[in-house]
Amino acid sequence: MVSARRKAIQSLYRGICTVKTWGSVTDPVTKITTQKETTKFENEPCKLSYEKQTTASNTGGPATISQTIKLSLAPELDVPPGSKIIVTQDGVTNEFTRSGLPDVHMDHQHILLEAFQGYT
Structure with a gap:
């Protein structure tokens, strides 16, 4: 049984994801073993979130901007x-790796x- 909380969280999902791995x-x-890409699962509902982080330099140089991507x-x-x-x-497709x-x-x-x- 899916909880009301889980339904609420999943109602925010706007994307789908496919996970692929590389292995034997x-x-x-x-009976020949080769290395190849295989699909672990596909078309799973998900949501990408982006967070920009700005840090100032101690040397007075330009600020550094980095981005955190969360699935x-x-x-x-x-x-x-x-x-x-x-x-x-x-409508945008991107490829990522788990970090x-x-x-x-x-x-x-x-x-x-x-x-x-x-x-x-």
Whole structure:
């Protein structure tokens, strides 16, 4: 049974995500093992949040601006470190990788993301 709190949180989700991993896959016919990308799950409701952080320089130089990207999704979904996470929200699709341990709550989880640049 889904709680009222979880329904309220998920009503804010505006995107969908697909999680892909890189690993060993054995062909069932040839029994040959190769490295390839596989889909762990797809079309899961989610929400991307962006937070800009500005820091001033001690040397009087220009301020540095960084951005924190956070993905909110269902708590039971396991997103391994280094996964490729493809998120479509508000008509825009971007690829990310998981950059930290998930902050898991009873009704949702938050995962900090970085732009995907390739499997590690």
